Amino acid sequence: MKIDFSGFRALVTGAGKGIGRDTVKALHDSGATVVAVSRTNTDLLSLSKECPGLETVCVDLGDWEATEHALGNIGPIDLLVNNAAVLLPEPFLEVSKEAFDRTIKVNLRSVIQVSQMVTKGMIARGVPGSIVNVSSISSRAAVSTLTSYSSTKGAMDILTKIMALELGPHKIRVNTVHPTVVLTDMGVKVSADPEFANSVKNRTPLGKFAEVEDVVYSILFLLSDKSAMTNGSGIMVDGGYLAT
Numbered sequence: 001m002k003i004d005f006s007g008f009r010a011l012v013t014g015a016g017k018g019i020g021r022d023t024v025k026a027l028h029d030s031g032a033t034v035v036a037v038s039r040t041n042t043d044l045l046s047l048s049k050e051c052p053g054l055e056t057v058c059v060d061l062g063d064w065e066a067t068e069h070a071l072g073n074i075g076p077i078d079l080l081v082n083n084a085a086v087l088l089p090e091p092f093l094e095v096s097k098e099a100f101d102r103t104i105k106v107n108l109r110s111v112i113q114v115s116q117m118v119t120k121g122m123i124a125r126g127v128p129g130s131i132v133n134v135s136s137i138s139s140r141a142a143v144s145t146l147t148s149y150s151s152t153k154g155a156m157d158i159l160t161k162i163m164a165l166e167l168g169p170h171k172i173r174v175n176t177v178h179p180t181v182v183l184t185d186m187g188v189k190v191s192a193d194p195e196f197a198n199s200v201k202n203r204t205p206l207g208k209f210a211e212v213e214d215v216v217y218s219i220l221f222l223l224s225d226k227s228a229m230t231n232g233s234g235i236m237v238d239g240g241y242l243a244t
Helices: 018-029 041-050 064-071 095-123 147-169 185-192 193-203 212-224
Strands: 009-013 033-038 057-058 079-082 127-136 174-179 236-239
Touching: 009 018, 009 095, 018 033, 018 041, 018 057, 018 079, 018 185, 033 041, 033 147, 041 057, 057 064, 064 095, 079 095, 079 212, 095 127, 095 147, 127 147, 127 212, 147 174, 174 212, 212 236
Parallel strands: 009 033, 009 079, 033 057, 079 127, 127 174, 174 236
Antiparallel strands: none
């Protein structure tokens, strides 16, 4: 199944590394014009070399005013991937205001802000659109020390459904992907604890973590018209973890 995004303009947050970076490259390879958003300029510079014609925006999405300034006039967008996230592990009894607030701002509030800007443009132009929010299996299953991260991903799930409900009449679809541990830089850090890594693998019927491409392919499917009747739903990229 070939997916062609020629003629579409896509925006990807958290584009500098991991899932976001490979999503940018896959969209670029599929013909889309891509706007890559990251808070790390060196990542954007190296990504631009891999994707000629890439548009880049360097901004910390945890800063509302800076985000408004950077993306307020971004122009027409047809496809949006809300992927930016921080993961700041802390035991529940030690959750700090600083870590919780930072996680809320980047993982959840920025999804609302960026999506508002993009969808207002879609509605004004009278065009359909597709949004994919990158959630996690930790929105459905409790994981020790991930209070802040899991709380934002759980909230993202219901946010996605509300967005799908309200934006659907405008022909804008909104869905999620829910990866297990993915072997990105963030995923390697999370899985560095052998006890945690083994517990996840032992509960996963396929017995392994996900590769980045496993998530990217699901994102591309949800962005495309191959999923034209999929709205307010989620794809579990978890090897069966949540089935057990």
